[in-house]
Amino acid sequence: MAIIYPHIEESNLTHYIFPKGEYQLFQNDNHYAEKVREWGLSSTKEVKKKFWYKDKTYQRLVTIKGYEEFGVSNTFNTLVIEFQDGHLSCIFPDYLKDMQSSNFGKEDKVNKADAEELPSSSTPPTEKPKAESTKKGMSDTAPQPSDPKSKKAEQTKIELPVEKVHFTATVKQFALSWNHFNEENDEVVVLDQVQIEQENPIDVGLAWCSHSKTLKKMELQPGERIEFDGKIVKKKLPKGKEVEEEFVLNEPASFKINNPSKLVKK
Template sequence: MAITYPHIEESDLTHYISPKGEYQLFQDEDHYAEKVREWGLSSTKEVKKEFWYKDKTYQRLVTIKGYEEFGVSKTFNTLVIEFQDGHLSCILPDYLKDMQSSNFGKEDKVNKADAEERSLSSTRPAEKPKAENIKKAERPKLELPVEKVHFTGIVKQFALSWNHFNEENDEVVVLDQVQIDQENPIDVGIAWCSHSKTLKKVELQLGERIEFDGKIVKKKLPKGKEVEEAFILDEPASFKINNPSKIVRK
């Protein structure tokens, strides 16, 4: 069985996102255990104290020093982690959770290998295109309805999105497995919408399935300023749902 060791900290390689001013500290060990389990970062009897922070070419061991609260109801958290050299950085709980997976980052390495392979194509005989590439190229574009329609979806993530008009971050909700319910259902995949007053009254929870009415348009989710980790998604959020209403939990 292979043993994985952390790399020596090299500050020049790591992109730190420093906390903005003061942040919340843990009151005691019980408070730490409660929050770590709430974030889904530990399910064992003895709560984890160290976590992996991974990049394409290295991995570091970090600890959680505290957390920031944001949103109108202060229900969204950004973790404040400490590297072994003392540097602090902010990261979303879901992103740190993803980093604990042994598969994290492997897709990037595969893409890099594919790029190197393509650079040698001029000196090699032509090969048949991969089946998965053909399938992707043949995927039809969605024909979006113009009128208001009925949707189902799962609450995947609460995040921040940069608003260029008022130059500040807006709260948004990212939805997964979004489907337009009609005679011939349309699978949208990942979509997003503003975390409006209507949605906040419903008090949505991560992972719950909902149904609602709304209009859908093709609009990419802009990244929140200085919150890059907020958009680590399985696929791009290229569709926006406007004015979701009649929200029902399924």
């Protein structure tokens, strides 16, 4: 059953991030279409004009009013969106793109369901496993292999910072990930040994990010150590469809890094 969001426009339900000052406006319709396609927000012939802004309990229609530029060479953008009630707010292109997916906001519910399915230590084993253990000469108290779901539940306990932070990581590989929005595979960069550098560093493990034009200019290679700034969110890497083995990630990457900037090879 599809989730039905109420049409709510009350301002007190939305956390606005207002533009810092003047921002770039679109020169014309062609300029708008070029930028929207560059951000990956539309792949159709008729470029989309309206997008969904989603929260846990509601969604609102927005339009893209303009964009801010930042970075040393102004190659990074923050979108300025306008709600139907006239309020403006800023958002990263990748985050708005994620909001267009029908699965957006459902991951927390899936993780909760997984946690509820974890076997209880007080649950008695069935007769069949006991018989198999006896045949193999294993005692009832023999250590059991770790449950991958338990590892997943433990991983979700990481408290992610909301603001932009500094990272160090190792380039693991390049992969293809299925994009539900434009129904095609996107190239992504998979990072290993990802650590949030702060007073108390946070070890994230595996994470991924879009292989944007800016990152392609860096000509990253597997095994290289890098550092950069970015925002991290809880988002599992969707597997690509019908791709070669070298572009498949065989380990779970549950975190996504949005708009990495100030990237330096170490």
